[in-house]
Amino acid sequence: MHPPRTHYGSLLRDYVWPQRQRVVLLSGALLTSIALQIANPQVLRYFIDTAQQNAPTHLLIAAALLFLCGALLNQVATVAATYFSELVGWTATNNLRTQLLDHVLHLDRSFHADRTPGELIERIDGDVAALANFFSQFVIQIVGNLLLCAGVIVVVGVIDGWIALALAATSVVMFTLLLRLQRIAVPARLAGRQSSADLFGFIEERLGGTEDLRSNGAIPYTMLRLYQLMRRRLHLERRAAVRGAGAFTTTTVFSAVYVAIAFILIKRHVLLGTMTIGTAYLIFFYTQTLMHPITLISRQLEDFQKAAAGILRIDELLQIHSALSVGPGVPLPDGPLSVEFDNVSFGYDTDDAVLTSIGLSVGAGRVLGILGRTGSGKTTLTRLLFRLYDPTAGALRLGGVDLRDASLAELRERVGVVTQEVQLFHATIRENLTFFDDTISDRRILAVLDRLGLQAWYARLSHGLDTMLASGSSGGLSAGEAQVLALVRVFLKDPGLVILDEASSRLDPATEQLVEQAVDALLTGRTGLVIAHRLQTVLRADDILILENGGKAEYGRRTALQDDPTSRFSHLLRVGLDEVLV
């Protein structure tokens, strides 16, 4: 399947047209190279004919030197053409990649939930890389090589029309045949690639689970699977190689046909005395030259198939739009933000409600503790607050402003979130705290660390803010330290509303106090929503909400609920502190 033709045009317009000066230089270099490839063999003809006529030696030496100069100039032109085409290609693809990343980062959570990072890397980097060729080479190579073929045939045609016609006809036949053979070869190669991907996916996964495999006696089974996958790869890659060899050998068989045709026609001419030996050699030389551009064009067309698939996928990605509407940008009030759920309902799928008719309001500066089982809708409730999703019914207001009316950027600036999983980057501590934002000064970061009582922790870092976090999701940090970083991130924003999702669940005792202290500092003078499975975390809340199956099971002031022996909350406190199980 091919994308509509207009897409190629718009891609070229958006990414190549701004570089038109480079394209002009590129075309110049390319045309020079083509001209030289046609002209230089003429020197050989002159040389041979002159030598045959017993002309003075200095003429021959001059011809030899001229040939050398032409060859050198051609190389310069080729290198220049390569340079400019690479430059155009890289610039265009880099711009496209940046645009795609920007686009993807602005898509809502339902998009990211369905796709693994690996898949998106393949889209943003892999598919675009296949396009590099389209931008930098496709038109130029196709046009350039067609010109070269045409030039050779025209020059031969001036010498003898029949030879030119024969060459042109064989070229067309060979070209069609090559395309056919490639069509057979490409699916086999894709199958081979897939078998490789399967094998290495298998190995990687099993390497991460050696403990499970070993202790459950699964080694013979795992080895068997390895043997099966390796055998499959051998068969599929071999098949791909054999089919690929078919396409390759065709070109050389045709080179023999070319030469044979040239020989027959040359012989006739020389016998008739209408052709010199030098011209005969020239035609022989050209027939060998002709092979190269035809192979290149067919290869370009194959690359083009890859690029076409890439363009389709990229286009598909760009067509996905965030489900979140863009509001008029009503500003949020300064300071702590009140939170209001006005009869809010929400479901990830239309027929499956996660939250039903939630109504509550948290005054500015107060802390709400949210309780409930896994799946009761706690996390979803907070996700609505920073607009990872919009409610399906009802309205959410922060500081009296409907979320859909505020700008998304401001909303996320004013709401600070510590999620269950702290996501860290393989980058420096500074970059992890600032999200690569260079405008946040070190002084400000250090001031926040100070404020949260983290001086001692900071002093232990080997390179201060330049300390690199190790790769892997934990960044080589303990769970507690990761939590600390997440708190600093939020603090750097100075938000009016703080959401702590299961904040204390990752703590080990050593850093527990450190984090408690930081959380206290963070909640001072801000509205807070705190989620925890464990009751202790909730004890710092002013109000309590207990969720059950997406609905409000209980809601009120914490102290009041605690004192009421019939409340769910006081029951939970008793059971939780005692024993929930058995």
Added chain:
Amino acid sequence: MNTFYYYRRLIGSAPWSWCGDLGGITLSVLFETIPGLLAREFFNGLSGAAPARLNLSTIIVLLVLLRLPWVLSIVALSMTSTTFVYTAGALLRTNMFRHILHRPGAQALPASPGEAISRFREDVDETLWDLIRFNDLVSFMVFAIVGFAIMVRTNILITIAVFLPLVLVTLLTQQVRRRLESYRAASRASTGDVTGFLGEILGAAQAVQVAGKEDSVVRRFSHLSEQRRTAGLRDKLFSQLLESISTNTVNLGTAVILLFAAQQMKTGRFTVGDFALFVYYLGRISDFTSLFGVLLARYRQAGISFARMVTLLKGAFPGDLVAARPVYTRGPFPTIPQPVRVPHEQLQRLEVLGLSFHYPSSGHGIDDVDLDLPAGSFTVITGRIGSGKTTFLRTLLGLLPAERGHIRWNDQPVSDPATFFVPPHSAYTPQVPRLFSDTLKDNLLLGLDETGVDLQQALSLAVLEDDLRQMPAGLDTVVGTRGVRLSGGQIQRAAAARMFVRDAELLVFDDLSSALDVEVEAQLWERLFARHHQVPVTCLVVSHRRAALRRADQIIVLRDGRVVARGRLDDLLASSLDMQQLWASGDRHAGAEQQQAEHENL
């Protein structure tokens, strides 16, 4: 062990395909000398410079017909080369994979799986394709020798004049090529930076969005892309330059022929046919010299690749990398041995004496842990975070190498715990179990014969039936990479079912309930105890859960890697301060433990 040794052994592992490839490519290249000779005959006949030995039709028939055996040999070569690369590659991969699987399971890899995989993929494939290209080099050399001989016989002076610049240029580019290697490495590294950054960002897209930092992230990406462009451009430009030098050698050679032939052509000592032959051969011979340069560099690289593969063997004899072993690329696959209970090995008593292990990196570990498990007993190991509970289980099962200590199964010493503690003797569920991207059933069975096991009972024990009913494909549900399509609790229960279905005499599980909901957890313990009541299978369990502690026949309390108390719950609550504290903090730490374990496993 040098590169040559590895290569020799690898050739030995698939000798026929390698020899076939070498013979085939040499033969096919020899065929390619003929068109040059035919062109000479043609032009000599045309100019009348030399007596025509072949007429036109003979030349043309030969020209076209001789392509057929050539085509056949190229197609055959594509078979021999892939057969060799993927058969010898299977040997390298099998040896590395076997070694890793047979190492103490908890410490199997020296690097992350992602890093290790590049050794399984690129290092193996590239070194073997280089070996195939070595065959190409041999064949090109044969061509060069034959071509050189023909050229010398034709005209010795011009031959020498042509070959001198060729040799000089080859030597020169050799110096430049090293530069290219460093440019290429820089280009690869910058690509790694870009894709690495993309992976980090896309893996944490939500964090970026929630922080509202999309723009600063995109700016950084654009900056990294810029650096990649510079490195990529330099690499490409340089390699293009190098390529153009080698192309130019042919043109330079042609010009040299012209210069030297200018005089001799007039006298007829060098004919137009000779000229055609020289130009044709020159192109092929310069292919040889440039490939020679490339392969010299690749040979150095292969040495590095082999060293990288050997590190995966972690201290084993390096030659094991290429040790001969069946790789089953043909014929029937091996059958999987099914665990069979042997009556005299039926567990009566498991004793552990003075078991010790310390992690080399931190020095933490366990010291002199003793344990006595009578058949059918239920033993709980408990203790604070970092007290050595998991380390003890791993050392007992041979997943970590014990430094000291004895293990006795029915009074018989267990010399290699890693091989012994597998079904039917024991089965294990780690704290953070791993599932694999197969169907749920495959994950549970892992090669067990379905007809010989009670899958339904295992599913019921692990409280998985309700979950299964909600999956449209049931047991055939594909669980996704590392089980991502299941919830954390489902993964843990699936791993428990995987342990139960193995019907082992000793069940070992580490903090089984850490990711479970309260209700599901209660069900799981109930069913387990009910089952234990009927068939008293021996259990060794790490847990803080009161349900487990209450039920235990004995509790072992660990602190800093040592046993500080042991006995039944009531006695310990009366006598052990550690036990009192653990009991009081109760179930609270379980979640933190889970996180801690994930952290350690990364």
